[in-house]
Amino acid sequence: MSAADSSPTIGSKAVRAVITARPSRGWQIAFGAVTVVVGLLMLFWPGATLLAVAVLLGLQLIVAGVIRIVTAFSLDTDGGGGRVLFVLLGLLLIVVGILCLRSPFHTTAILVLLFGVSWIVSGVIEMFHGFVGGGGWAIVSGVVSVLAGIVVLVYPVPSVVAMIWLFGIALVVIGVMAIVSAVFSGSRGAAPTRGSRAAGPATP
Template structure:
């Protein structure tokens, strides 16, 4: 997730800065506040890490189980990214975040469809999502001004790009190897998002309010 530009200082350890939230009861403002919470970023990390661990622990489960795990991961991650996109100040950045969120949700729905439940199809979908998400994150890390932990965000984007390229380039001759690879990348991406969440928590406790991770983290 990339970060919008900072604003007012936080009022407490878990207070969240951000762009003006608009009139009271404004849904977009409420989503922006939620998206700035480090706990929200932590939730996204867990949503990526958990299915990766399950896939690695039970690599011999049926393809249907793999499709369900990947599909649910993409759907939940898409929801997290949808909310996080409202924490962006710039309309272009917010639009990019929303498009990435929609991509995650669509890929999740496709993973859950029976006609597409082959290892090759699942790998293609997940690889494309990771690649696009990584590109958006890398761009945000390079282009966003006053970005705390810029190196972590850039590294997260690069990790997502590498994960997408590797999954797309790997021959689909060994379903077992592909399943393990998908699980391994999910674990790595989840761990990296966990580090970003903790770094964002530390930044929130600083003297000046940073901007939260924005569209498309590593996953």
């Protein structure tokens, strides 16, 4: 058999191996432990979580601004309008990113307000969709979204803390489930091995 004939078989075996591959118990337990630790940190220090989100957002905006400026000088165009727009957008992103790093708590407050406004706008659109033929569930969903947005705007700090708590609890549950799954899958895989060793001498 030639190398060309055997290559599809080798490729199919490689694809099958990738599809059926599973993370080892050690990696799965490590992932679960890290997830639990992150969830507990969010539960015990919600203020630090907000600060971290604001700092990461500021860094992301600065990097995005630098990329826009580099893109402006690498554009293959004869007109200078596109370059100017990319440079201005990049500078704006960098300035906003620096402001986020200088006042992370103000950034968090703005993000909360935008989050509440987006919920209200989304709820109004959903209600309108329900009235024009979307059905009663669309109207109920829109009303809930509007009410949730109003709650976020009226009580921004408790709303953010509640969301962080829910996210932290979810991370803790996911991490514990990953650890338990890894431990039990390992014990199930070890049982047939002991049985096969015990049954070995009995075979003729």
